[in-house]
Amino acid sequence: MSHYATRLHDAVRRTGTPALVGLDPRFERLPAPVVRAARERTSTDLAVRAAAFEEFCKRIVDVVAPLVPAVKPQAAFFEELGPAGCTALERVIRHARAAGLVVICDAKRGDIGSTAEAYARAYLAGADPDGAVWGADALTVSPYLGADTLRPFVDVAVERGAGIYVLVRTSNPGAGTFQDLRFEDGESPKLVYQQVAGVVEELAAETADDQGYGCVGAVVGATYPAELAEVRSAMPHVPLLVPGYGSQGGTASDVAGGFDQNGLGAVVNSSRAINFAHAAEPYAEQFGDDRWEEAVLAATKRMVADLSAVAN
């Protein structure tokens, strides 16, 4: 059974980039041909949307699979469409795995004891894509409930060669409300997210592969570059998932601190800037709705080139 971090880093080496493409389908922003095709196949509103999401994401997967190591579907947008959306998510994940991509399901789950285990069993397929209903390699997890509630996720991850990414320092403007509260820890003050980081580092060290990375990762936003570099050095065994690059304002130099000396240890996510490149500068005029996949390709190549200056 291959270890999650090993599999991820093999994919990063093979593609030569830490670029992670988020799959964030929003119906109002889909290219017109995708919506038209979905309406020809089915009729009820939710079914049309789910069919369009599935088609849109599968086609993005086909475009980016030769270029990047991994994709990150956002569960919320699929869930909004009900069971039909859940089926679409399942199929998109399956399609991405078949295309050789590592799949990180961004669902930010968390609960206690056997309930946490149920979430883990639902999403963490790990090395075998058929190992769970939603066949992801990894899942994002929220830590607020406490260190004991991460354990069931870690156990399932270890058992299946899967990974988890625990929210540590997120990329939103209000991330600091609770994450940056400063408490006394023996002699020196420490922030809440640093305490979470400490727990995550322990779990990662415990589950490390032969290259020193565990199956327990951390989400640390590109919008806080200083924290990113600090967390990288405080968590040497932890693979990072870095959101906030691109549409949220993070640049390549902002994410530079997330990598180890080999350019590994982090994947950097961009969702909207790639998904909806057909409707944004500089691609809208050249490609537009009809050639939206070329816009996805161009935007992905640009991200890969942009990151090549700071990783690998």
Add this chain to the structure above:
Amino acid sequence: MSHYATRLHDAVRRTGTPALVGLDPRFERLPAPVVRAARERTSTDLAVRAAAFEEFCKRIVDVVAPLVPAVKPQAAFFEELGPAGCTALERVIRHARAAGLVVICDAKRGDIGSTAEAYARAYLAGADPDGAVWGADALTVSPYLGADTLRPFVDVAVERGAGIYVLVRTSNPGAGTFQDLRFEDGESPKLVYQQVAGVVEELAAETADDQGYGCVGAVVGATYPAELAEVRSAMPHVPLLVPGYGSQGGTASDVAGGFDQNGLGAVVNSSRAINFAHAAEPYAEQFGDDRWEEAVLAATKRMVADLSAVAN
């Protein structure tokens, strides 16, 4: 459009109890007749499990609807079964709403910006059971991402007459890992969960109904009675959801501090002790698998009687 807290408290007054019945289906613990019936209707493993969950939960709903104000389905157990489980959850929620119960979907969701809004729109039907795919009255929400990430949930809740319950102090043994970190707040030290409680109280005050309760509630565990009483007085506008009673060890006197002077302001959850009463003392011998609904009825009545000493 009726306000969530008003609707909840009307139901508490009508039934005369704050007892909340959790719906936590676990396949291995289902009564044999429920499993048998599901196997007669369908064949693949996930479909059998989903059919059994649906039947089991709907029948619990039928038993408890005349006795209690609300039920709380646990999303994780349904999600473990994939899209078929998601459909079962949808039907169970619909059935419970039709039976006049308030439905709190326990899914502990959380994300940033428009992603949080997608979760809110998926689950928060509010006053109109058809207002969302999963037609719940309320949803549990995780606060780690920051105060700004609660806002989209609150906005949708206000718009639809729905509610949210933010995790504040949970009932698991490791709840304190992050929730109890002590930080300096001006003059006096404060714990992380108290800071979360402060944010929740503000949002509740802002959205209060004419009886002074907001549509933003808090999850506070029965296993920490001192914290429960303290939080009750610090959060006068916040409806509480109290897990940890029953199987997790909380007693009626442990939850007493959760109520206001009118016996309102909190609902107390029991899941396993009611769901699987047929297999536990003192009901196993009398009822067993074949009369499992009578065991559910007896266990619910016992909980209602037990709580009557401390609420209403």
